Amino acid sequence: MECDKCLAPGPRNAITDVPGVRVGHTTLISGEGPLIVGQGPVRTGVTVILPCQDPKGDSPFAGYHVLNGCGEMTGLAWVEESGFLSSPIALTNTCSVGTVHNALVSLDLSWLPVVAETWDGLLSDIRGMHVRIEHVRAALDAASSGPVAEGCVGGGTGMICHGFKGGIGTSSRRLAADEGGWTVGVLVQANHGQRARLSIDGVPVGSEILTSAVPDPYEALSTSWTATSSIIAIVATDAPLLPGQCRRLAQRAAIGVARTGGLGENFSGDIFLAFSTGNLGLRDRSGDDGALLVRMLPNEAMNPLFEAAADATEEAIANALCAAVSTAGIDGRTAYAIPIDRLQAAMRRYGRLPG
Numbered sequence: 420m421e422c423d424k425c426l427a428p429g430p431r432n433a434i435t436d437v438p439g440v441r442v443g444h445t446t447l448i449s450g451e452g453p454l455i456v457g458q459g460p461v462r463t464g465v466t467v468i469l470p471c472q473d474p475k476g477d478s479p480f481a482g483y484h485v486l487n488g489c490g491e492m493t494g495l496a497w498v499e500e501s502g503f504l505s506s507p508i509a510l511t512n513t514c515s516v517g518t519v520h521n522a523l524v525s526l527d528l529s530w531l532p533v534v535a536e537t538w539d540g541l542l543s544d545i546r547g548m549h550v551r552i553e554h555v556r557a558a559l560d561a562a563s564s565g566p567v568a569e570g571c572v573g574g575g576t577g578m579i580c581h582g583f584k585g586g587i588g589t590s591s592r593r594l595a596a597d598e599g600g601w602t603v604g605v606l607v608q609a610n611h612g613q614r615a616r617l618s619i620d621g622v623p624v625g626s627e628i629l630t631s632a633v634p635d636p637y638e639a640l641s642t643s644w645t646a647t648s649s650i651i652a653i654v655a656t657d658a659p660l661l662p663g664q665c666r667r668l669a670q671r672a673a674i675g676v677a678r679t680g681g682l683g684e685n686f687s688g689d690i691f692l693a694f695s696t697g698n699l700g701l702r703d704r705s706g707d708d709g710a711l712l713v714r715m716l717p718n719e720a721m722n723p724l725f726e727a728a729a730d731a732t733e734e735a736i737a738n739a740l741c742a743a744v745s746t747a748g749i750d751g752r753t754a755y756a757i758p759i760d761r762l763q764a765a766m767r768r769y770g771r772l773p774g
Contacts, residue, residue, distance in 0.1 A: 426727050429591040432734075433567040434468065434604030436591040437655040439696055441469040442606065443562030444573030444587070445554040454544055454749045462543040462748045465519055465550050466573030466587055467558045468508040468606060468653055470694050475529055477701075478503035481694040482666025486673045490649045490688015491516055494533040502662030504694045506533045507559070508653055510574035510587075510608045513538045515550035522555035535690060537610035537649040539577030541636060542748025567606070570742030574608050577748065579648065580739060581625060581680060582614030582635035583757040584746050588739025592727035594658075599720065601658035601697075603727035605672065609739040611650040611687055616680030619737050619762070620771050625680060627765040628758060636754045649688035650676060652735070654728050659697030659714035664721065669693035671725045675732025693728070 429436025444466050450459025470479050481504035483495055493516065494506055506529035509519045513536045523532035539545055558573065567589045569575075575586025591604040614635050617625030652672040660668065672691040673683070683689050697714060704712040716724075740757045747753045766772040 426592040426594065426730060429593050429602050429604065431566050432591055433589040434591060434606040434653065434655050435564045435567055437602050437604045437657050437696060439471045440604065440655050441562040441564050442567045443467050443558040443560070444568055445558040446572050446576050447549055447554065448576065451747065452750070456544055457547045459544050459547065460748050461547065461549045462577035462746060463512045463515070463539050463545070463549055464573045464576040465515070465554055465558050466510040466575065466608065467555070467562055469562050470504055470508070470655065471696055471699055474507060475505055477699050478505040479694045479696050480660060480662045480665055480698055481692060482662045482669055483690065483692040484666060484669040484673065486676065486689035486691070487683040487685070487687045489686045490536060490690055492533060492535040492651065492690045492692065493520055494531045497531045498692070504533065505529060506531060508692065509534045509555065510651055511536055511550055512543065512545050512574065512577065514545045514548060518548060518550055518552070519555055522552040525552060526556065533692070535651040537578055537608050537651060537688065539610070541579060542746060542752060542754060543577040544749070569738050571744055571746055575739065578608060578610035579636060579754045580609040580736065581612035581617035582637065583740055584743035584754040585609040586739050586743050588735040588737070588742065590731040590734035590738055592731045594723045594727060598723045599658060601656055601724065603654065603656045603724055603731055605728065605731040605735045606653045607732065607735045607739060608651045609736050610648045611689065612679070612681050618678065618680045620766070622765055622769040622771055624762055624765045628761050633755050633758055636752055650681065652691040652732055654691065654693035655696070656693070656724060657696050658716055658724055660695035661713070661715050664715070664718070665693040665695055667721065668724055668728050671728040672732040674729035675736065678729070678733045679736045
Protein backbone atom coordinates (compact mmCIF):
# COMPACT_ATOMS: atom_id res chain seq x y z
CA MET A 420 0.00 0.00 0.00
CA GLU A 421 1.47 3.34 -0.99
CA CYS A 422 1.72 6.20 1.47
CA ASP A 423 1.34 9.72 0.12
CA LYS A 424 3.64 11.01 2.85
CA CYS A 425 6.33 8.34 2.48
CA LEU A 426 9.74 9.51 1.35
CA ALA A 427 10.79 8.47 -2.13
CA PRO A 428 14.07 6.65 -2.81
CA GLY A 429 16.84 8.18 -4.85
CA PRO A 430 17.42 7.12 -8.46
CA ARG A 431 19.56 4.09 -7.52
CA ASN A 432 17.87 3.38 -4.17
CA ALA A 433 21.40 3.03 -2.80
CA ILE A 434 23.88 4.77 -0.54
CA THR A 435 25.58 6.01 -3.72
CA ASP A 436 22.63 8.37 -4.26
CA VAL A 437 24.51 10.63 -1.83
CA PRO A 438 26.84 12.57 -4.15
CA GLY A 439 30.47 11.55 -3.92
CA VAL A 440 29.89 8.24 -2.12
CA ARG A 441 31.36 5.15 -3.79
CA VAL A 442 31.07 1.43 -3.00
CA GLY A 443 33.18 -1.54 -4.12
CA HIS A 444 33.19 -5.26 -3.35
CA THR A 445 35.57 -8.19 -3.53
CA THR A 446 33.79 -11.55 -3.24
CA LEU A 447 35.66 -14.75 -2.35
CA ILE A 448 33.99 -18.10 -3.04
CA SER A 449 35.94 -21.34 -3.30
CA GLY A 450 35.90 -24.95 -2.14
CA GLU A 451 33.22 -27.20 -0.74
CA GLY A 452 32.86 -30.05 1.73
CA PRO A 453 34.45 -30.42 5.18
CA LEU A 454 36.22 -27.55 6.90
CA ILE A 455 39.99 -27.49 6.50
CA VAL A 456 41.30 -24.39 8.25
CA GLY A 457 43.40 -22.38 5.85
CA GLN A 458 41.91 -24.05 2.78
CA GLY A 459 38.15 -23.63 2.97
CA PRO A 460 35.37 -23.74 2.09
CA VAL A 461 35.54 -19.96 1.60
CA ARG A 462 32.43 -17.76 1.50
CA THR A 463 33.63 -14.30 2.46
CA GLY A 464 34.94 -10.99 1.13
CA VAL A 465 35.27 -7.28 1.75
CA THR A 466 33.12 -4.24 0.96
CA VAL A 467 34.49 -0.70 0.98
CA ILE A 468 32.62 2.60 1.21
CA LEU A 469 34.45 5.75 0.18
CA PRO A 470 32.63 8.73 1.72
CA CYS A 471 34.30 11.30 -0.53
CA GLN A 472 37.21 11.70 -2.91
CA ASP A 473 39.82 12.11 -0.17
CA PRO A 474 38.57 11.15 3.31
CA LYS A 475 42.07 11.34 4.77
CA GLY A 476 42.58 14.92 3.64
CA ASP A 477 39.01 16.27 3.45
CA SER A 478 37.20 14.37 6.18
CA PRO A 479 33.41 14.48 6.54
CA PHE A 480 31.80 15.00 9.93
CA ALA A 481 30.66 11.73 11.50
CA GLY A 482 29.13 10.12 14.57
CA TYR A 483 28.24 6.60 15.65
CA HIS A 484 25.84 4.62 17.81
CA VAL A 485 26.19 1.19 19.41
CA LEU A 486 22.91 -0.65 19.93
CA ASN A 487 24.77 -3.69 21.28
CA GLY A 488 28.53 -3.99 21.44
CA CYS A 489 29.36 -7.66 20.82
CA GLY A 490 31.23 -6.69 17.67
CA GLU A 491 33.96 -4.47 16.30
CA MET A 492 34.28 -1.26 14.35
CA THR A 493 37.81 0.13 14.57
CA GLY A 494 38.60 3.83 14.57
CA LEU A 495 35.57 4.91 16.60
CA ALA A 496 37.63 6.48 19.38
CA TRP A 497 38.97 9.03 16.90
CA VAL A 498 35.53 9.56 15.34
CA GLU A 499 34.20 10.38 18.80
CA GLU A 500 37.18 12.53 19.76
CA SER A 501 37.49 14.53 16.54
CA GLY A 502 34.03 14.34 15.02
CA PHE A 503 35.57 13.43 11.66
CA LEU A 504 35.61 10.30 9.49
CA SER A 505 39.16 10.34 8.12
CA SER A 506 39.08 6.90 6.52
CA PRO A 507 37.28 4.74 4.00
CA ILE A 508 34.90 2.30 5.68
CA ALA A 509 35.52 -1.41 5.14
CA LEU A 510 33.19 -4.29 6.04
CA THR A 511 34.44 -7.87 6.30
CA ASN A 512 34.32 -10.95 8.52
CA THR A 513 35.29 -11.01 12.19
CA CYS A 514 38.70 -12.60 11.79
CA SER A 515 39.79 -10.42 8.85
CA VAL A 516 39.49 -7.04 10.58
CA GLY A 517 43.23 -6.89 11.25
CA THR A 518 44.19 -7.71 7.66
CA VAL A 519 41.81 -5.13 6.21
CA HIS A 520 42.97 -2.54 8.75
CA ASN A 521 46.60 -3.18 7.76
CA ALA A 522 45.68 -2.94 4.08
CA LEU A 523 44.14 0.52 4.44
CA VAL A 524 47.20 1.71 6.37
CA SER A 525 49.67 0.21 3.89
CA LEU A 526 47.78 1.83 1.00
CA ASP A 527 48.19 5.17 2.82
CA LEU A 528 44.43 5.73 2.99
CA SER A 529 44.21 6.27 6.74
CA TRP A 530 46.21 6.15 9.95
CA LEU A 531 43.17 5.02 11.94
CA PRO A 532 40.99 3.02 9.54
CA VAL A 533 37.33 2.28 10.15
CA VAL A 534 36.85 -1.47 9.67
CA ALA A 535 33.71 -3.30 10.83
CA GLU A 536 32.82 -6.96 10.96
CA THR A 537 30.16 -9.60 11.25
CA TRP A 538 30.70 -13.35 11.72
CA ASP A 539 30.44 -15.68 8.70
CA GLY A 540 31.89 -18.77 10.38
CA LEU A 541 28.76 -20.86 9.87
CA LEU A 542 29.44 -21.07 6.13
CA SER A 543 33.08 -20.02 5.69
CA ASP A 544 36.54 -20.95 6.96
CA ILE A 545 36.64 -17.79 9.04
CA ARG A 546 39.88 -18.69 10.86
CA GLY A 547 41.63 -19.30 7.54
CA MET A 548 42.18 -15.54 7.07
CA HIS A 549 41.40 -15.63 3.36
CA VAL A 550 40.89 -11.88 2.90
CA ARG A 551 44.23 -10.33 1.91
CA ILE A 552 45.59 -6.92 1.02
CA GLU A 553 45.10 -7.48 -2.70
CA HIS A 554 41.39 -8.13 -2.10
CA VAL A 555 41.03 -4.81 -0.29
CA ARG A 556 42.87 -3.08 -3.14
CA ALA A 557 40.55 -4.74 -5.68
CA ALA A 558 37.45 -3.56 -3.79
CA LEU A 559 38.85 -0.02 -3.72
CA ASP A 560 39.63 -0.18 -7.44
CA ALA A 561 36.09 -1.40 -8.13
CA ALA A 562 34.44 1.32 -6.05
CA SER A 563 31.99 3.40 -8.06
CA SER A 564 29.16 5.85 -7.56
CA GLY A 565 26.79 3.71 -9.63
CA PRO A 566 24.37 0.92 -8.65
CA VAL A 567 25.46 -1.21 -5.69
CA ALA A 568 25.45 -5.01 -5.89
CA GLU A 569 23.53 -6.56 -3.00
CA GLY A 570 23.10 -9.92 -1.29
CA CYS A 571 25.95 -12.46 -1.37
CA VAL A 572 28.70 -10.03 -2.31
CA GLY A 573 31.74 -8.53 -0.61
CA GLY A 574 31.65 -8.61 3.16
CA GLY A 575 28.13 -10.07 2.99
CA THR A 576 29.07 -13.20 1.05
CA GLY A 577 28.80 -15.60 4.01
CA MET A 578 26.26 -13.76 6.16
CA ILE A 579 22.88 -14.99 7.43
CA CYS A 580 19.95 -12.72 8.34
CA HIS A 581 16.87 -13.76 10.32
CA GLY A 582 17.50 -17.42 9.48
CA PHE A 583 17.73 -16.79 5.72
CA LYS A 584 20.71 -15.96 3.52
CA GLY A 585 21.63 -12.35 4.18
CA GLY A 586 24.49 -10.04 3.27
CA ILE A 587 24.83 -6.57 1.80
CA GLY A 588 21.77 -4.38 1.33
CA THR A 589 21.32 -0.72 0.54
CA SER A 590 18.59 1.88 0.12
CA SER A 591 18.10 5.63 0.06
CA ARG A 592 15.49 8.31 0.71
CA ARG A 593 15.24 11.82 -0.67
CA LEU A 594 13.60 14.59 1.31
CA ALA A 595 11.03 16.89 -0.29
CA ALA A 596 12.26 20.18 -1.70
CA ASP A 597 10.61 22.17 1.07
CA GLU A 598 12.55 20.05 3.60
CA GLY A 599 15.87 20.73 1.90
CA GLY A 600 15.88 18.03 -0.78
CA TRP A 601 18.66 16.20 1.08
CA THR A 602 19.46 12.55 0.44
CA VAL A 603 20.02 9.87 3.08
CA GLY A 604 21.57 6.56 1.99
CA VAL A 605 22.14 3.42 4.05
CA LEU A 606 24.24 0.32 3.48
CA VAL A 607 24.00 -2.68 5.81
CA GLN A 608 25.91 -5.90 6.31
CA ALA A 609 23.02 -7.94 7.68
CA ASN A 610 23.95 -11.02 9.70
CA HIS A 611 21.51 -10.78 12.60
CA GLY A 612 18.09 -11.68 13.88
CA GLN A 613 15.83 -14.67 14.41
CA ARG A 614 13.43 -15.96 11.77
CA ALA A 615 10.32 -15.94 13.95
CA ARG A 616 10.76 -12.21 14.54
CA LEU A 617 11.32 -11.15 10.93
CA SER A 618 8.95 -8.42 9.82
CA ILE A 619 8.89 -6.53 6.52
CA ASP A 620 6.72 -3.43 6.18
CA GLY A 621 4.85 -4.55 9.28
CA VAL A 622 4.08 -8.02 7.91
CA PRO A 623 5.23 -10.93 10.14
CA VAL A 624 6.82 -12.77 7.24
CA GLY A 625 9.11 -14.81 9.49
CA SER A 626 6.21 -16.59 11.14
CA GLU A 627 4.51 -16.91 7.76
CA ILE A 628 7.52 -18.81 6.37
CA LEU A 629 8.35 -20.94 9.43
CA THR A 630 8.63 -24.32 7.74
CA SER A 631 10.99 -27.27 7.48
CA ALA A 632 10.87 -26.84 3.70
CA VAL A 633 13.17 -23.84 4.14
CA PRO A 634 15.42 -24.91 7.05
CA ASP A 635 17.01 -22.39 9.36
CA PRO A 636 20.76 -23.16 9.33
CA TYR A 637 21.04 -22.37 13.04
CA GLU A 638 18.46 -24.93 14.13
CA ALA A 639 20.93 -27.81 13.89
CA LEU A 640 23.43 -26.13 16.20
CA SER A 641 23.66 -27.00 19.87
CA THR A 642 24.20 -23.36 20.84
CA SER A 643 21.88 -20.46 20.07
CA TRP A 644 24.04 -17.38 20.52
CA THR A 645 25.20 -17.30 16.91
CA ALA A 646 21.58 -17.09 15.75
CA THR A 647 21.53 -13.47 16.88
CA SER A 648 24.88 -12.47 15.35
CA SER A 649 25.35 -8.86 14.14
CA ILE A 650 24.51 -6.01 11.78
CA ILE A 651 26.59 -3.06 10.63
CA ALA A 652 24.78 -0.03 9.20
CA ILE A 653 26.47 2.91 7.48
CA VAL A 654 24.34 6.04 7.01
CA ALA A 655 25.40 8.77 4.59
CA THR A 656 23.82 12.14 3.87
CA ASP A 657 24.59 15.33 2.00
CA ALA A 658 22.69 17.37 4.59
CA PRO A 659 25.09 19.69 6.44
CA LEU A 660 25.27 18.12 9.90
CA LEU A 661 27.63 18.54 12.83
CA PRO A 662 29.17 15.46 14.51
CA GLY A 663 26.55 15.37 17.26
CA GLN A 664 23.81 15.46 14.65
CA CYS A 665 25.51 12.63 12.77
CA ARG A 666 25.45 10.61 15.97
CA ARG A 667 21.73 11.29 16.31
CA LEU A 668 21.19 10.17 12.71
CA ALA A 669 23.16 6.96 13.33
CA GLN A 670 20.87 6.18 16.27
CA ARG A 671 17.87 6.09 13.94
CA ALA A 672 19.30 3.11 12.09
CA ALA A 673 18.31 1.18 15.20
CA ILE A 674 14.66 1.94 14.43
CA GLY A 675 14.98 0.27 11.03
CA VAL A 676 16.63 -2.75 12.67
CA ALA A 677 13.83 -2.94 15.23
CA ARG A 678 11.09 -2.67 12.59
CA THR A 679 12.43 -5.80 10.88
CA GLY A 680 12.57 -7.72 14.15
CA GLY A 681 16.10 -7.08 15.44
CA LEU A 682 16.44 -6.71 19.19
CA GLY A 683 20.09 -5.90 19.73
CA GLU A 684 20.47 -9.24 21.48
CA ASN A 685 23.23 -9.92 24.01
CA PHE A 686 25.63 -11.56 21.55
CA SER A 687 24.78 -9.26 18.64
CA GLY A 688 27.20 -6.60 17.40
CA ASP A 689 24.90 -3.83 16.18
CA ILE A 690 27.06 -0.81 15.35
CA PHE A 691 25.98 2.14 13.21
CA LEU A 692 28.01 5.02 11.79
CA ALA A 693 26.67 8.13 10.04
CA PHE A 694 28.60 10.74 8.10
CA SER A 695 27.71 14.01 6.40
CA THR A 696 29.31 15.29 3.21
CA GLY A 697 27.65 18.68 3.66
CA ASN A 698 30.79 20.39 5.02
CA LEU A 699 33.49 19.06 2.74
CA GLY A 700 36.10 21.59 1.67
CA LEU A 701 36.20 23.34 5.02
CA ARG A 702 39.74 24.60 4.55
CA ASP A 703 38.64 26.44 1.43
CA ARG A 704 36.11 28.38 3.47
CA SER A 705 38.25 29.82 6.24
CA GLY A 706 37.71 33.35 7.51
CA ASP A 707 40.32 36.07 7.85
CA ASP A 708 40.99 34.94 11.40
CA GLY A 709 41.63 31.35 10.31
CA ALA A 710 38.29 30.07 11.62
CA LEU A 711 36.55 27.53 9.41
CA LEU A 712 33.05 28.39 8.25
CA VAL A 713 30.72 25.47 9.00
CA ARG A 714 27.16 24.96 7.81
CA MET A 715 24.56 23.06 9.84
CA LEU A 716 20.86 22.32 9.89
CA PRO A 717 18.92 23.47 12.91
CA ASN A 718 17.98 20.57 15.16
CA GLU A 719 14.29 21.21 14.52
CA ALA A 720 14.91 20.28 10.87
CA MET A 721 16.26 16.82 11.76
CA ASN A 722 12.98 14.87 11.90
CA PRO A 723 12.73 14.19 8.14
CA LEU A 724 16.32 12.93 8.19
CA PHE A 725 15.48 10.63 11.11
CA GLU A 726 12.56 9.23 9.12
CA ALA A 727 14.76 8.76 6.08
CA ALA A 728 17.44 6.90 8.05
CA ALA A 729 14.92 4.57 9.69
CA ASP A 730 13.08 3.84 6.44
CA ALA A 731 16.26 3.30 4.40
CA THR A 732 17.73 0.97 7.04
CA GLU A 733 14.55 -1.09 7.12
CA GLU A 734 14.51 -1.43 3.34
CA ALA A 735 18.25 -2.10 3.14
CA ILE A 736 17.77 -5.15 5.38
CA ALA A 737 14.87 -6.36 3.23
CA ASN A 738 16.93 -5.79 0.08
CA ALA A 739 19.82 -7.82 1.52
CA LEU A 740 17.42 -10.71 2.09
CA CYS A 741 15.71 -10.48 -1.30
CA ALA A 742 18.96 -10.14 -3.28
CA ALA A 743 20.73 -13.05 -1.59
CA VAL A 744 20.83 -16.55 -3.06
CA SER A 745 20.93 -19.89 -1.26
CA THR A 746 24.52 -20.64 -0.30
CA ALA A 747 26.13 -23.89 0.81
CA GLY A 748 29.31 -23.76 2.84
CA ILE A 749 31.14 -25.86 5.42
CA ASP A 750 30.03 -29.52 5.38
CA GLY A 751 27.31 -28.59 2.89
CA ARG A 752 25.60 -26.47 5.54
CA THR A 753 23.18 -24.26 3.64
CA ALA A 754 21.70 -20.84 4.27
CA TYR A 755 18.59 -20.68 2.10
CA ALA A 756 17.42 -17.53 0.39
CA ILE A 757 14.08 -16.21 1.55
CA PRO A 758 11.48 -17.75 -0.82
CA ILE A 759 10.34 -14.73 -2.83
CA ASP A 760 7.05 -16.34 -3.93
CA ARG A 761 6.04 -17.01 -0.32
CA LEU A 762 7.22 -13.57 0.73
CA GLN A 763 5.09 -11.97 -1.99
CA ALA A 764 2.08 -14.10 -1.00
CA ALA A 765 2.42 -12.96 2.60
CA MET A 766 2.70 -9.32 1.55
CA ARG A 767 -0.46 -9.69 -0.56
CA ARG A 768 -2.39 -11.24 2.32
CA TYR A 769 -1.62 -8.17 4.39
CA GLY A 770 -2.43 -5.73 1.61
CA ARG A 771 1.14 -4.63 0.91
CA LEU A 772 1.11 -5.82 -2.70
CA PRO A 773 -1.72 -5.63 -5.26
CA GLY A 774 -3.74 -8.69 -6.22
